Amino acid sequence: MFAIPTLTNASRRQFSTTKSVNMKVLLTGGSGFIAAHVVDILLEHGHEVITTVRSQEKADKIKSAHPKAGSNLDFRIVEDIAQENAFDKAVQSLPGLEAVIHTASPFHFNVTDTKKDLLDPAIIGTTGILKAIKAHAPSVKHVVITSSFASIVDGSKGTRPGHTYSEKDWNPVTLEEAVQNPSNGYRASKTFAEKAAWEFLEKEKPNFTVATMCPPLVLGPIVHYLNSLDGLNTSNQRVRNLITGQNKKEIPDTGTYIWVDVRDLALAHVKAIEIPEAANKRFFITAGYFTNKEVCEIIRKNFPEYESELPGKEIKGGDYPEGGLYKYDNSRVVEVLGIKFRTLEESIVDLVKSLKSVGA
Template identity: 75%
Template sequence: MSRVLLTGGSGFIAAHVLDILLERGHSVVTTVRSQEKANKIKDAHPKYGKDKLDFAIVEDIAQEHAFDKAVVSDPPFEIVIHTASPFHFNVKDVQKELLDPAIIGTTGVLKSIAKSAPSVKRVVITSSFASIINPFEGDWPSHTYSEKDWNPINAEQAVENPAAGYRASKTFAEKAAWDFVEKEKPNFSLATMCPPLVLGPIVHYLNSLDGLNTSNQRIRDIMQGKAKEEIAPTGTYIWVDVRDLALCHVLAGEKEEAANKRFFITAGYFSNKEIAQIVGKNYPQYEDGLPTEKTPGGGYPEGGIYKWDNSRVKEVLGVKFRTLEESIVDTVKSLQAVGA
């Protein structure tokens, strides 16, 4: 089993990555922004001692040298899984709040590993479908997205609005990581994870209904009756369950064959209308607030939608994806546990 550094341990995806790492016998140090967050995670995993679960405080990942101390460990790290990066659209300054933390955070952790953690053999980075999709092509039904695609967004377009800023932050950060490995030829190989919309159960000790990850807010809103008159547009029509994505992160750290590969991790299509139907079918108590067959919105584009190719994930990592129904049923259950 390996010694693993997991960054951003209180995040939606990282919390599931942590569970899987511990279940598989790895020993983990996870970075958090505060001691309070560390205490919450520690209290939720009472059976693991300091030798199996420990913490490093990194208050601001956008600071130069932010990870210099965190990457040093005894016993030394063999795997680093870097999930820490902002995903929200509530920003005033795209450069400072989205682009800088993503890019500096990613290159910063790689520099720190190269300088101070020669034992690290693999770095896994959470990127996004945002770094694959071409937003200028719209629904693009003639195209099949795969790991070969890169978002062509440039620096000027990146600061136009928060949505463009988010997509650019993921694109530029991932490209910076690949450039670093190519130029610096460090002691480690790289694997990047590119998921689209990430749905699935929340880890209750880190969450409230108000502090939900952006992707799951649509499920909360449907449960709360906000889609009764009209269903919100789906936006991104492909998804993955957070538990499958977390397992992909861990396997990409463990498997030799994942070295220097990009992974486009999706279970397939979904729509907000389908989510509402699944909630209605499995949770009749919400029926009065849910949309009906006739409620407008939330479907697929009339002219069709891009296709996707997730064969590399299946072949190299061997992951079988959960169904949309399984994911939504489990997510609703987890939201109920925090008061939905």
């Protein structure tokens, strides 16, 4: 097993002198749920942002939503991140690039070929961006990669009462298990991609440091100009299903019982390129526990207009498991990045408001 590199005092001084404001930043997957919020925060912090998107149409939508960004927001088209050398042209075209935030990776279970649809885009996309940076962007000092709690959790252990998950944990999923079903495939894609990043850092010894973000379920407001009710990210679909009457008879199992608001996660990504102490660290980013039943009651309390669509108070399901639940340690993201997490109620209220804006 590889070891995540640690900074020596000399290298820490090197990265500590890197300016933390007004950086030139490449963001991959700019039209994604998380990335759209990363764009907002990067611009708010005064950075120059170049984001990759799969089409000019996506670029135009993002550009029109940020009319004040001017020359601080630009785009590069990368149609398929699973292709070898997919990021080379984009990186080569950006002299003076200082940081890269890599969020582009699939998160869905609607797959026909686990390797082609999940594993390849995640793994090849991650190694591809790292290779491109090393080969063509020697000025880059900070790389942040969106990973997942899926790379931490051991799904075979169930709810694992008594265990405390932290950055020290790795999902032990194998390639053989990965191709058995889409759920295994997704967890494996995040695990293998993150491991590939740390292995690259260990073997290639590039000029840049790496930080990985490992969130569980990501909730919070969507950006209306990129989303519709039919095109939601997987995490927020459960809330859409509640307010559109799809769960009247039974509240679905929660599945993953920890969560984070997308805006707090986006801020963590940006802080990880601004704070030298974030270099070469994994961050397990969670605000705490939640259940689908709690989400339902928050909607009932704050949006009485959806009462007829929600499951009645007597409806069972969606609660915490009877046998207990794992604990979590999110101290690193609080202490190193200084993140103060939003409450579940604030996140769900803002999410439902954003869903209403696209027709819910």
